[in-house]
Amino acid sequence: MDHVRIVEVGPRDGLQNEKQNVSTAIKLELIERLASVGLRDIEVTSFVSPQWVPQMADQAEVMQGLRRRPNVNYSVLTPNLRGFEAAVAAGASEVAVFAAASEGFSRKNINCSIDESIDRFVPVLDAARRQGVKVRGYVSCVVACPYDGAIAPEKVAHVAARLYELGCYEVSLGDTIGTGTPGSVRRMLNAVAARVPVNCLAGHYHDTYGMAVANVHASYEFGLRVFDSSVAGLGGCPYARGATGNVATEDVVYLLNGLGAVTGVDLDALVDCGAWISAQLGRENGSRVGRAVLSTRS
Numbered sequence: 001m002d003h004v005r006i007v008e009v010g011p012r013d014g015l016q017n018e019k020q021n022v023s024t025a026i027k028l029e030l031i032e033r034l035a036s037v038g039l040r041d042i043e044v045t046s047f048v049s050p051q052w053v054p055q056m057a058d059q060a061e062v063m064q065g066l067r068r069r070p071n072v073n074y075s076v077l078t079p080n081l082r083g084f085e086a087a088v089a090a091g092a093s094e095v096a097v098f099a100a101a102s103e104g105f106s107r108k109n110i111n112c113s114i115d116e117s118i119d120r121f122v123p124v125l126d127a128a129r130r131q132g133v134k135v136r137g138y139v140s141c142v143v144a145c146p147y148d149g150a151i152a153p154e155k156v157a158h159v160a161a162r163l164y165e166l167g168c169y170e171v172s173l174g175d176t177i178g179t180g181t182p183g184s185v186r187r188m189l190n191a192v193a194a195r196v197p198v199n200c201l202a203g204h205y206h207d208t209y210g211m212a213v214a215n216v217h218a219s220y221e222f223g224l225r226v227f228d229s230s231v232a233g234l235g236g237c238p239y240a241r242g243a244t245g246n247v248a249t250e251d252v253v254y255l256l257n258g259l260g261a262v263t264g265v266d267l268d269a270l271v272d273c274g275a276w277i278s279a280q281l282g283r284e285n286g287s288r289v290g291r292a293v294l295s296t297r298s
Ligand code: HMG
Pocket: 013, 016, 046, 047, 048, 049, 050, 052, 053, 077, 079, 080, 082, 083, 084, 098, 109, 110, 111, 138, 139, 140, 141, 174, 175, 176, 204, 206, 237, 238, 239
């Protein structure tokens, strides 16, 4: 049987762009509910500048308030050594560094060029190796960039290979603005897989154009077995205007259940979690599967 690892990014990617203040207590309850439905990898916050992403300013409180379960991996985003050190001091045992395949997005998102961002990651990976902290790598704009337009698959492969060679155990490929289709995603994966083993790749697809489930499926057929998603499809990137949330976790689990893959997630309980957080935020539930399941219950 095929096992698929789902990396739940709702508490980080899903909430980082939320304009209303989301209390630390709600974030912690969301994380706990996600863990209780069987999600084993949860990205819980980011150690970035609070001026840049105010919603993540309570990162240390979130880490402190976690009711850590031994079988759950709680990871965080870190843009530089300062973020890494703060994350480790707060108890993080896995971090993620994030680069982009486009210069325009790199500048807007982390205020430096792609090369400079990789230079910043070198000391992070060195320190992580010394301290036994796992590091995941992200590449944003793997299909297109809101500032630079279409991105060549070879550029994505180049940045992904650099992250992998630096020591990232896995590289997550972000279709940040959700314009990818199975065709463009497959072309991108072909280029990346020539440089990074497929079993070290993850798909991270935003759903702006409604293609994210199709892109997960195409990537699954390509051989990927790790996908990032966000409960109730929460989210959007603060530095990618108009981009909507990640593919909904409920939709990914439903797709994978139908393919006979094993995720370990209880779909019904996950739907409840999606309904709960949508109500807390006063948002429409962004999961098609979530809405459908809920409508059969009423
Ligand atoms: P900068 O302004 O170039 O950095 O920001 P700086 O070194 O000049 O520092 C400026 C200020 O930030 C200073 O404070 C630093 O101390 C502070 P001041 O002296 O002005 O009071 N600072 C920090 N504070 C807290 N934590 C830190 C930190 N580092 C510096 N780690 C920086 C550079 C990278 C910090 C900034 O651009 C930043 O925080 N960017 C984060 C942007 C972000 O979080 N974007 C969303 C996540 S990425 C994403 O969503 C995509 C993804 O989902 C995949 C996909 O979908 O494609 C992963």
